[in-house]
Amino acid sequence: MRFADRMNRLKTESAFVVLAKAKELERQGRDIIHLEIGDADFNTPSLIADEAYAQMKAGQTHYCPSAGLLELREACCAFLRREGRGEYKPSEIVVGPGGKPFLYYVIMAFAGEGDEVIYPDPGFPVYESVTLYAGAGAVPLPILEEKGFSFTAEDLRSRVTGRTRLLILNYPHNPTGGTLARKDLEAIAKIAIERDLVVLSDEVYAHMLFEGEHVSIGTLPGMRERTILLESFSKTYAMTGWRLGFVACPEPIAQKLTQLVTNSVSCVAPFMQLAGAKALLADQSESRAMMEDYRRRRDLFIAGLNEIGGLSCKSPAGAFYAFPNVGGVPMSAEKFADYLLEEVGVATLPGSAFGAHAGKHIRMCFANSVENLERAVDRIAGAVARLRK
Numbered sequence: 226m227r228f229a230d231r232m233n234r235l236k237t238e239s240a241f242v243v244l245a246k247a248k249e250l251e252r253q254g255r256d257i258i259h260l261e262i263g264d265a266d267f268n269t270p271s272l273i274a275d276e277a278y279a280q281m282k283a284g285q286t287h288y289c290p291s292a293g294l295l296e297l298r299e300a301c302c303a304f305l306r307r308e309g310r311g312e313y314k315p316s317e318i319v320v321g322p323g324g325k326p327f328l329y330y331v332i333m334a335f336a337g338e339g340d341e342v343i344y345p346d347p348g349f350p351v352y353e354s355v356t357l358y359a360g361a362g363a364v365p366l367p368i369l370e371e372k373g374f375s376f377t378a379e380d381l382r383s384r385v386t387g388r389t390r391l392l393i394l395n396y397p398h399n400p401t402g403g404t405l406a407r408k409d410l411e412a413i414a415k416i417a418i419e420r421d422l423v424v425l426s427d428e429v430y431a432h433m434l435f436e437g438e439h440v441s442i443g444t445l446p447g448m449r450e451r452t453i454l455l456e457s458f459s460k461t462y463a464m465t466g467w468r469l470g471f472v473a474c475p476e477p478i479a480q481k482l483t484q485l486v487t488n489s490v491s492c493v494a495p496f497m498q499l500a501g502a503k504a505l506l507a508d509q510s511e512s513r514a515m516m517e518d519y520r521r522r523r524d525l526f527i528a529g530l531n532e533i534g535g536l537s538c539k540s541p542a543g544a545f546y547a548f549p550n551v552g553g554v555p556m557s558a559e560k561f562a563d564y565l566l567e568e569v570g571v572a573t574l575p576g577s578a579f580g581a582h583a584g585k586h587i588r589m590c591f592a593n594s595v596e597n598l599e600r601a602v603d604r605i606a607g608a609v610a611r612l613r614k
């Protein structure tokens with residue numbers, strides 16, 4: 226058997242690998258605290274689940290247009306307008322099974338052999354993996370702790386070449402929790418316009434912003450026609466397992482992405498789409514309460530981590546990850562992540578799972594109960610104390 230060459234270039238998302246390992250340890254009777262995957266301990270608000278169930282019973286269980294039901298695409302437009310994130314028409318919205326498939330579709334649509342994609346490093350691993358799979362050059366843009374988990378316009382400018390097709394931004398940022406302020410976005414927009422770049426703006430954590438305001442780059446002058454805004458229901462509405470997301474972008478791009486939906490998954494289940502419309506249009510108080518709760522958990526968890534000698538953790542401006550520097554622990558971050566899982570039952574991810582520029586960090590998702598977060602801090606503190614003895 227011989228696989229296509231491109232399969233050798235495809236990487237993985239370690240969160241799912243560690244999740245499988247941690248679940249196996251659990252099955253063997255170990256008590257594991259799961260901080261490895263970006264998922265909430267909240268369930269989807271019941272008004273959304275009830276809507277899906279009602280629509281399923283009402284027969285919304287057939288194929289539907291690949292771009293998505295008009296009801297949901299109209300709701301996406303209303304949602305983005307309400308949040309000041311741009312004026313879009315339903316023909317500029319494409320619905321898909323989660324946000325992730327659009328990373329694949331957009332990279333496949335814009336980058337091929339001889340092209341280059343610039344993406345944040347550390348960053349969501351799929352950016353690099355799919356870029357390489359597409360046969361394009363992967364150009365990491367370092368997101369460094371010493372730069373406040375951000376980058377300068379010069380950092381970006383020096384990486385743009387005549388072959389750059391796509392710039393991927395992610396803010397608030399997984400895994401560092403950094404974000405981009407309006408002035409940063411203006412500097413990025415200037416470069417994107419000058420160098421005629423398409424920007425994939427991954428804004429799936431837009432609602433998890435604890436400091437400052439979220440500005441969608443597509444709202445800046447000259448950016449709408451070159452921006453693909455990515456949103457997802459996963460994080461904002463605790464709907465990770467549903468698999469529902471969408472993009473807002475100019476119509477010619479929407480048409481190409483729709484073609485990719487048709488060629489891969491056909492469409493998203495219509496009962497889910499109608500529940501998604503409900504999520505966007507109904508009372509947002511449950512989602513807001515979850516986001517407020519994440520802030521409390523962040524404060525508690527980061528304070529706890531910073532009391533452990535050998536660890537230092539900046540408070541993330543957004544998203545739900547702690548990304549401490551573990552340079553003071555006498556082993557590599559990779560070995561330390563293994564040690565935490567195997568010796569004290571805390572599942573985390575090493576920074577290297579997100580690229581080459583975060584080798585001294587580990588990532589932990591704090592969307593967990595206060596009790597578990599406190600237990601995790603105690604266990605990590607005990608582990609570090611033993612290692613540093």
Ligand SMILES: Cc1ncc(COP(=O)(O)O)c(C=O)c1O
Nearest residue numbers: 263323324325349399457459470
């Ligand atoms: C930065 C980023 N983008 C996109 C996604 C994809 O989310 P989903 O496919 O669940 O919508 C994630 C999930 O963790 C993420 O962290």
